[in-house]
Amino acid sequence: MAHTASTLEVDSTDVKFYVEDDGHGHGEGEHGHASDGGTMLGFWIYLMSDCLIFACLFATHAVLGRNYAAGPSPADLFDLKLILVSTFMLLLSSITYGFAMLEMDKDRVKPTLVWLAVTFFFGGCFLGLELYEFSHLFHEGATPQRSAFLSSFFTLVGTHGLHVTFGMIWMIVLGVQVWQRGLIPDNKRRLMCLSMFWHFLDVVWIGVFSFVYLMGVLQ
């Protein structure tokens, strides 16, 4: 009889522990983070390494950005109005993703998906404008082979565009997962990772429009 009682007690402690861990998720001091297991920090470090890639591309553009090889210069090529519009597309997609996160916090699946779709739409607008700009440049003979300036320009802006593309693919995949399984902890964690990724791309774009477009036109 005594044996059974002690077993029961152990069991109940175990259960308590489990419930506690589950209920409070991330946030038990040093080891805590039971639900994300350090994913957020790991993803942040990935973003920082991505930041280094962009830093190298920015540095390359800083060095080569004025070598036109008697070809077109930024002032000849860039349409700042178009860049302003695409900047706003990205900015709007950032805030709508923020709204999706707020709905996620309230555990409301439908509104989360709707805001994700709106974010996807603005991201698509940004990408469409970028592709339009690139095709326009190609049409004018401003291809990456034309000059060092254009090589570094297309590499930098193209890499950013590629990131946006993959962010949008990720958004579709995640949308389907949320649709099928709801806002389970795994999906919340993924949504938070994509949130960091998406806002990070907006930060990189600030560098692109300030440094490449605006300062390029000034030179």
Place this chain on the structure above:
Amino acid sequence: MSSAPNAANAAARDGADHHGGAAHGSFRGYMIGFLLSVVLTIIPFWLVMGDVFGNNMVTAVFVLELGVVQIFVHMYYFLHMNTKSEGGWTMMALIFTVVIVLIALIGSMWVMHHLNTHMMPMSPEHMMHQMP
């Protein structure tokens, strides 16, 4: 057993202000961030497109500074950076990255600027002077 409620309380207190690497924002926070970003985007475009200062150097400095300010706005209001998340490690990673990025950017521009200066085409007389 008696310590369990205390632990739970502590966890709950922690959980309230600690959300791992990406703390959640509020509607107000996102809107403030968005409005600040809109202003900080429009000003540099206005400065360049309207040629407000009539001096490229001054405009360039303003554009760069507004860009840096906007990056801070995004970091704070959208990425929710703070010194506490993940026990301060996200901030440490960020500071480390910023240092490396600055070294890469400033270093490249500095070195390549000097290289350009020293590799300038010289006039024949100048070359004669330099001959041993």
